[in-house]
Amino acid sequence: EKKELLKLAGKPTVTADGRRVELLCNIGKPDDCALVIERDGEGVGLFRTEFLYMDSKEQPGEEQQFEAYKKAAMTLKGKPVTIRTLDVGGDKDIPYLGLEKEDNPFMGFRAVRYCIKNQDLYKTQLRALMRASAFGDIRIMIPLVTCVEEVRAVKKLVAEIASELDQNGVAYNKDIKVGVMMETPAAAVIADLLAKEADFFSIGTNDLTGYTMAADRGNANVAYLYSAYNPAVLRNIKSIIYCGRAEGIEVGMCGEAASDPLLIPLLVAFGLEEYSVNPVSVLSTRNEISKWSVKDAQKVAEEAMACSTEEEVRNVLTKYRR
Numbered sequence: 391e392k393k394e395l396l397k398l399a400g401k402p403t404v405t406a407d408g409r410r411v412e413l414l415c416n417i418g419k420p421d422d423c424a425l426v427i428e429r430d431g432e433g434v435g436l437f438r439t440e441f442l443y444m445d446s447k448e449q450p451g452e453e454q455q456f457e458a459y460k461k462a463a464m465t466l467k468g469k470p471v472t473i474r475t476l477d478v479g480g481d482k483d484i485p486y487l488g489l490e491k492e493d494n495p496f497m498g499f500r501a502v503r504y505c506i507k508n509q510d511l512y513k514t515q516l517r518a519l520m521r522a523s524a525f526g527d528i529r530i531m532i533p534l535v536t537c538v539e540e541v542r543a544v545k546k547l548v549a550e551i552a553s554e555l556d557q558n559g560v561a562y563n564k565d566i567k568v569g570v571m572m573e574t575p576a577a578a579v580i581a582d583l584l585a586k587e588a589d590f591f592s593i594g595t596n597d598l599t600g601y602t603m604a605a606d607r608g609n610a611n612v613a614y615l616y617s618a619y620n621p622a623v624l625r626n627i628k629s630i631i632y633c634g635r636a637e638g639i640e641v642g643m644c645g646e647a648a649s650d651p652l653l654i655p656l657l658v659a660f661g662l663e664e665y666s667v668n669p670v671s672v673l674s675t676r677n678e679i680s681k682w683s684v685k686d687a688q689k690v691a692e693e694a695m696a697c698s699t700e701e702e703v704r705n706v707l708t709k710y711r712r
């Protein structure tokens with residue numbers, strides 16, 4: 391089996407009917423970029439930068455961040471490196487930031503909400519990212535977006551930093567892409583509006599599943615609800631892809647669902663263009679994608695999307711598993 395997969399190394403990722411898609415990787419540290427190359431990833435679809443902050447006793451400075459992002463960009467040699475800005479809060483605590491205890495941290499002051507209110511911290515990160523963009527195809531990705539205002543606020547900061555860099559003659563990519571993580575029901579519902587503001591979408595199915603089902607996967611009593619096979623989650627995914635494509639922006643997925651063999655036919659049918667997975671899952675995901683033509687995948691999707699329950703969906707997907 392392993393041997394079969396190794397044959398796919400160095401090959402592009404294509405559906406059975408020859409549609410090319412991108413197969414990127416999720417990473418947490420610049421050093422992981424070597425693993426991306428080793429495992430034949432076509433770039434980075436999600437760089438979780440909170441690890442930079444968590445591994446440090448104090449806020450990492452601009453130079454430290456710049457070096458980390460630059461290293462990632464250089465290692466990937468012009469392949470996309472999608473860097474998610476600080477996704478603090480919820481289950482991710484960073485002691486020195488002094489976040490208040492909240493009754494409901496998953497609905498609290500976190501991710502882009504925190505960053506917009508802490509502009510010094512955020513501008514330090516954005517400036518490091520923009521400077522590093524001179525060394526490769528760095529893209530900025532905003533976590534936990536729920537409304538258009540958040541995207542506009544980030545883009546305004548990016549524009550401010552751009553003019554500061556211009557004034558100081560510092561190099562950066564003037565066309566740097568700013569994308570939105572689609573991981574809340576609110577974002578899914580206004581995907582058409584967000585698509586007009588964002589340069590790309592990346593669907594974060596880990597959070598999207600939890601927030602859509604209002605179920606914490608860590609809570610054993612409700613964990614049964616935490617499944618991307620729920621019709622509610624699938625409708626959100628489908629609609630996000632549709633809205634992104636209707637506006638002509640690239641739509642990817644960086645949650646765990648992107649490497650779930652049962653879901654691949656649905657993602658192919660919905661027209662997902664970019665899959666971002668754990669580096670160890672690159673070849674197996676490339677293999678799964680290669681099994682499906684759009685036409686065959688659409689047959690599965692039609693049946694799955696007509697189901698009323700998670701169990702029915704699971705049964706349909708299992709029945710068609712190749």
Ligand code: PEP
Binds near residue numbers: 438593594595597645
């Ligand atoms: C997600 O929510 O699907 C995601 C990829 O981000 P994280 O798992 O880091 O929250």
Ligand code: MG
Binds near residue numbers: 573594596597
């Ligand atoms: Mg998330």
